[in-house]
Amino acid sequence: MTGHMTSAEFRKIGHELVDWVADYWDTIEERPVLSAIEPGGVSGLLPKSPPEKGDGLGSLVADLDGIILPGLTHWQHPSFFGYFPANTSGPSVLGDLVSAGLGVQGMLWTTSPACTELETVTIEWLAQLLDLPERFRANSTGGGVIEDSASSSTLIATLAALNRVSGGAWCRDGLGGPGGLDYVVYASTQAHSSVEKAARIAGLGSRGLRSIPVGAVDLAMDAERLSARIAEDKAAGRVPALVVATLGTTSTTAFDPLPEIGRICEENGIWLHVDAAYAGAAAICPEFRWMHEGIEYADSYCFNPHKLLLTGFDCSAFWVADRSSLIQALSVLPEYLRNAASESGSIIDYRDWQIPLGRRFRALKLWFVLRWYGAEGLRKHIRTTIGLAEQFENLVLADTRFECVTTRTLGLVCFRLRADNELNEELLHRVNSDGMAFLTHTVVAERLTLRLAIGSPFTESSHVSAVWCRLQKFATEVLSS
């Protein structure tokens, strides 16, 4: 099989693998959620060197079953409750299949116009579903784009902010050297690690990041402390460049007070980036749109359809109110990419909206998902998911041995045994160790806290009941040990 795969071979193996994926989903519940393998458990089963001759994928399905599947933590499993969900769906997978088959590059409008235009349209559809402000929308000064992740969205917001606050000098002069200014980025102590990573990548170092304290109960950024730190930095000759406000923190889904933060940013001319990576999807339901109060102050906004909106990773939706700040920050134009369409100014070249140059046709999977489910179907998934979390929360609240550590708002429940950290750690270890379910942890005010996040389309009420029964059983064991 050293030659190219024929059309007939592609059809035959393609059908087999579509069925293999369907079989995987049909039987996923029979597998342990968390892989039990030890380091080297997969690599040790693979040849040390590549095959000299192709083998026609003959034993491929056997190897997928025998080598790969035992080494996976199954993120689509109905009892996967760890981290945040990264759910996918049939329509999304099929959109990705078509994207891979077309194999086009969307770096410039001209390199495949449909790749750019379908992205502009589907991202505008999302903006409508979320009821985002006009200035983020198509035909405004702003616009939207699909990034690979919220980390990248935070990074490009940081770069656009540095460009704007420096009046464009940042592109030319950078940050260093004798005349270098001290730019500062602000986020709460609960912000995602990608804020620190973005500040570091952008050359600000940890010295350029201010971690603003949060309220003891709501874990939301303390706006007064933010205001005070900004004043202090300005007095010391530093330049506040960016505030990242989080809607739905990773640790506990806390919500920063957007209206207060927004007013502070406006008064001080600071770029406000809103990181709603996880929570934003819920805003497609009017009853959860309270989270967007104050969003009119935002210069950029991000949420991940690949978390709760049934569109497989990678699909992070990013909007900017003034696209020129972003494009100016990221545009570099060599001769070999010059073309008439770009020079006309009438089109979008998304390469200037992201870190890499090349880009896949990611809008296809989003289009497939939006068409399959419709707004109605997506809202139903959000409500079902959050309803299941509410069910779990009620179970926790009814057992006096447990407590909820924070007030649940969406699909994440943060809870713990009313006991010391060691016992909670032991409880987590026991519930995860036989593969029936998978939860992760965080630490809130020095208390080890269990996180149960719901999101898989396969999760039903019975899975929630089942994990709770097991938690109760292990709690009894742990408390009596």
Place this chain on the structure above:
Amino acid sequence: MTGHMTSAEFRKIGHELVDWVADYWDTIEERPVLSAIEPGGVSGLLPKSPPEKGDGLGSLVADLDGIILPGLTHWQHPSFFGYFPANTSGPSVLGDLVSAGLGVQGMLWTTSPACTELETVTIEWLAQLLDLPERFRANSTGGGVIEDSASSSTLIATLAALNRVSGGAWCRDGLGGPGGLDYVVYASTQAHSSVEKAARIAGLGSRGLRSIPVGAVDLAMDAERLSARIAEDKAAGRVPALVVATLGTTSTTAFDPLPEIGRICEENGIWLHVDAAYAGAAAICPEFRWMHEGIEYADSYCFNPHKLLLTGFDCSAFWVADRSSLIQALSVLPEYLRNAASESGSIIDYRDWQIPLGRRFRALKLWFVLRWYGAEGLRKHIRTTIGLAEQFENLVLADTRFECVTTRTLGLVCFRLRADNELNEELLHRVNSDGMAFLTHTVVAERLTLRLAIGSPFTESSHVSAVWCRLQKFATEVLSS
């Protein structure tokens, strides 16, 4: 269809779409390579708002055919000769299908061990095929990873270099402020635009980038000029951090003199990143491995299997000789990602090798490709591709109206009419305008130059002859006009 897609529906539509992709490839030659649509030609055909109710993908295939395909530039078309190839293959598409279906996250080893371990193994297989130095290889101080693009690879090399040259102070202090040093990055005037973009993202600005002149004939970096600029910068108190040497420039596939550059980097303690994004794939054939002379000096190396190695975008292979510089530059560890496996130090967490946190299971497509073709099949594809370029070059050389602008080494031919730039531009316009083929251009020493790059697995000798016949015909027209 507001509910989830059933297993039966997924199988049925999945089979249809596998066949749709196969049909697309079977008939791709009948389509114009370059889309002829005007701006808005796709978006204007789509609804302004998302559907309220799902439509079950009923009219999806019709819309793919009627709306999407006319808006594409067909990168897999046998007469796509533009930019560099971004080829894919049946095995790659099927690997991506399985990856999308599994929907796992490989950010940490523990979040899906097989995702990490298969990547380590397949990237080691590639290192063996390229005969890369030991220090890049598994079980050394270095290692390899799949990035989305060479742009991202250049960026992370820049960050690792800044971290190393500053002795780690860069993580803490960044670049700016009163004590900020002037770090400098060097690359030739012919280096990819991503070097300038990376320098800007990293906060160096254009001020921190030195574009080193190239030889007039070979377009390769002038090592003496590099050495002189480094000395000048050091004398001025600036800190040389990184040299990017290119093997196979985007404009003309020029090769920078790696041994000389390497010695200069070694003497000055400068990180050497080798960008072989396009050309590196050819090094799987011993007869093209001359390009790696001097590679023992490299601190990092990148090539893109998604260009010539039949693995669909995105798959950029990146190796580093001292992984600790890279990991220290990119690692940020919040509580919710802490886990026993990471703390044991015995595994790899690839999130610390890239800009985003999340990551897809990209190693699957590479595994499928390596298994299907074997080393033999991949070498055959490289040799066929380069042989076709040689065929085209010979045709150009036999027509005295034309000239080759540079000496061809791999699959790219740079040529022009022996006439002024306007006539060459007109020739390019005519050959591209009816959709029978697609070429791009560059400018070499102020001369507009046509670029014909070969790489599609569908390209055969007849396509090369056909585009040449058309170029000859249009040349006659243009020269007589």
